[in-house]
Amino acid sequence: MAGLERYPILPDDSQRTWERIYESAEANNEFRNLAHDISQPTERFKPERPTSFPDDDVAVRKYIGAGVGLASLITENLLSHPFVVLRRQCQVHNNSVRYHLLPVTLLPVMVHLHQRQGFTTLWKGLGSALLVRGMTLAVEDIISKVTPWPKEITWNSSLKSIGQHILLKCVSLAVVTPFYSASLVETVQSDIASEKPGVLDVFRDGFCRLLSWSAPQKGRMLPVWALVVPTVAYGLFRYFFTLIVRGTTSRLLHISHKYEQRKQGALSREVTTQAASQDIELHAALFAVFAADVVFFPLETILHRLHLQGTRTIIDNLDTGLEVMPILTNYEGAADCYRATLEQEGTIGLYKGFGALLLQYAAHLAVVRLTKITLTRLSVLFPRQPPRQSPPPENPVTTGRGSSHSYAGSFRQ
Template sequence: MQPRRPEGFDGLGYRGGGREEPGPGAKPYSSSSDLSHWVSSPPDIPGSRNLHWGERTPQYGAGPAGTPLGGVGLNDEPYPAGAGTSSEQLNRFAGFGIGLASLFTENVLAHPCIVLRRQCQVNYHARNYHLTPFTIVNIMYSINKTQGPRALWKGMGSTFIVQGITLGTEGIISEFTPLPRELSHKWSLRQIGGHLLLKSLTYVVAMPFYSASLVETVQSEIIRDNPGILDCVKEGIGRVIGMGVPHSKRLLPLMALTFPTVLHGVLHYIISSIIQKFVLLVLKKENSQSLPTESSNSVQSMLDAYFPELIASFAASLCADVMIYPLETVLHRLHIQGTRTIIDNTDLGYEVLPINTQYEGMRDCINTIKREEGMLGFYKGFGAVVVQYTLHVAVLQLTKIIYSMLLQNVA
C-alpha cells in the first residue's frame, strides 16, 4: 500500500540540503557508511508511494567550512567573502524546491492518472483495457470535456487525509509499543519482524478510511454530491461501527479485506525498500568513481548531492507499482464491492456504470477475473501508470535543468 511524498523531502529542507550543516567531521558522499542504515517511509496505502533512507545525502564533505566535497575546492579556488552564505541559502532553497516539485507531481499532477487507473481497475464491464498511455489520454480528454476538470481531481483531499492518518497511526503505535519504526544498520530478524508488524497494524487501522477515499476517487462526478472535507473520516468510522451511508448486502466485512490489504502494503513496502537501496548503492558507487577533480564544476557536484535519493525513490516506486499491479486490481475490486458506487464508463468517456460484483473473497476475485477477463484483466488501466511516471520524469528533469541554470548564474 502506498502516501505520496517524495523520499528525502522532510517538508522544510530536502535531505541533503537539510536544516543542519555538517560539521568538520562530516563524511563525504562516497563514504562507505552513508547508506549503512535506512528509515522506513510513512506507511503505504494502495495507490500512493513510500520509503525514506536514514542517511541524508551529504552536500559537503570533511574540510573547512564552505569547502564542498571533502576539502576539494570548486575549481581549486576558495569562495570569496560572503559566497559561502549565499551558496548555502541557494542550496537550501534548491533542495526545498526539488522536493516540493516531486511532492506536487506525486500528489497533484499525477492525481488524474490515479483516478483513471482506479476506475479502470474496478470496471469489470470494460472492453477496452487501456494498457497503453494513448488510449488512457483519450479517455481523460473525453471525461474532461463532458464533466470538466474537476472530474479528474476528485478525491484528492481524501488521499491527503489518509496519508495523515497513516503517518499519525504509525507514530502512535511505535511510541506505545516496542515495535521499531526505524531499522539501524545492525538490524536483526526480530527487528525486521517487528518493523513489518508495525506496518501491518498501520495498514489495518487506515483500511476503512482508504476504502472511503477509494469510493470518492472512482465515484462519477455526474451523480455524486459535493463531498465534505471530512466525509472520508466520517464514512471510515461509519464503516467500522456499521453505521452511516447505507451499503448493499454484497459489502465485504473488514475482516475479509484485512489480509489482501496487509499483503499488498507489505509487498509494496518490501519491494520499494530493496529497489531503493540497490539504486542508491549503484549511484553511490558511480559517484565514488567520479570524485571531484580540477576540471569538475560546482553545478554537477551539487546536482550529485541532491538527485540520487529522488532517482532511487522514483525507481523503487515504479518497480513496486508495476510488480504488484494485479494484486492492486484485486484489492480495489474487493474494497469497492457493495458500496453502491457509480463509475464513469471508461470505454466511452461518458455515461456511467454501476459496480455490481459479487466476489466472495480474494481467491474468488482472482479466479473470476482470470476466467471472464483473461490475464490482461489484472492490468486494466496500466496505461495510466505509464502516463503518471512519464510526468514524474518530465518534472524531475525540468527541475534539474532549472536548478542547473540557477547554479550557473550564481557561479
C-alpha cells in the same frame, strides 16, 4: 706643489668619507622610492578576489536539491492524482472493452471527460486521499510512542527491531483499511451520477465500516475483517519491496558515479559529490516507487475490486468517456476475484489502466527535470556576492613615526 694650494688636501680617512656620502645618497633614493610606492600602491597591496566561492556553491546546490525534492513531493501527492483516478476507474471496471494498456488510448477519454464534467472531474477524492495518508502517518507515530516498536529501520537493525517494525506496519494498515475503502469510493465515483462528498465524509463512512468489523455480510459488501488480510499483505510486501529496490538502486548509482569519476581521472569535489548524492537518492526513490507500482499492479487491481464491491458506486465508462455505469460484482474473496478475472478478462485484465500509470510517472519525471533546470538557470542569472575580505594590515612605514625618524636619521648621517 704649485697651483694646488687652493684645493684642500683630503685627510687620511678620505675613502671612509666618500663611502659615508654614498650610503647617505643611497638611503635618500630608497626613501623616495618607498614614498612613491606608498602613495601609489601596486598589486601586492590589493586583496585578491577569489574566483570561486565554495560556501556559496554548497548553499546553491543545497537549495536546488531541496527545491527538486519539494517539487517531487508535490507532484506525487497532488499533480499525480488525475492519473490515479483514471487508473483506479479502469481497474474496478470489470466489464470494460478497452484495457488502456497504453497512454495513447486514454487521451481522447480525458478530453471527453473534461468536456462533459469540467476540469475538476479528475481531481475528485483528492482531499480524502490526503487525509488517509496523513492518518496513516499519524497512527504510526502514535503507535511508536506508546509502544517500543520502532517507526523506522535501517540495514543495521536487529531482527527484533525489524519484527517490531513489521507489527507496527500491520497494525497501522489494519486500522486505516476502512477509511481507505471510503476514500476509494470517492476517488472512482462519477460526479454527474453521485452526490459530491463532504470534506469529512471519509471519516464518517470509515467509522461505519469499522464498527461493523464482525457484523454479518450485507448484500455483496465484504466485511472489514475480509479486507484487512489482503490490504495488510499488499501494503507490507509493497513497503519492503520499495525499501529493497531503493537501497539497491542507490548503491548501484553511487558505484556507477564513482566509476565514471575515476574514469575521468579523479573523484569529484565535495560540492559536486553532495549534488550528485541528492540527485541519486531522488531518482532511486522515484524508480523504487515506479517498480513497486508495476510489480504489484495486479494485486492492486484485485484489492480495489474487493474494496468497492457492494458499495453501489457508479463510475465513468472509460471505454468512451461519455457514459456512466454501476459496478456489480460478487467476489467471495481475493482468491475468487483473481480466478474470476483470469477467466473473464484474461491475464492482461489484471493490468487494466496501465497506460495511466505510465502517464503518471512520465509527468512526474518531466516535472522533476523541469524544476531542476529552472532552479539551475535561476542560480546562474542571479550573481552571487563575494565574501567580504578583511582589510589588509596597515603598513608601519606609512603610520609609524619611528620608521620615518629612522629613515630621516639615516639620511642625516
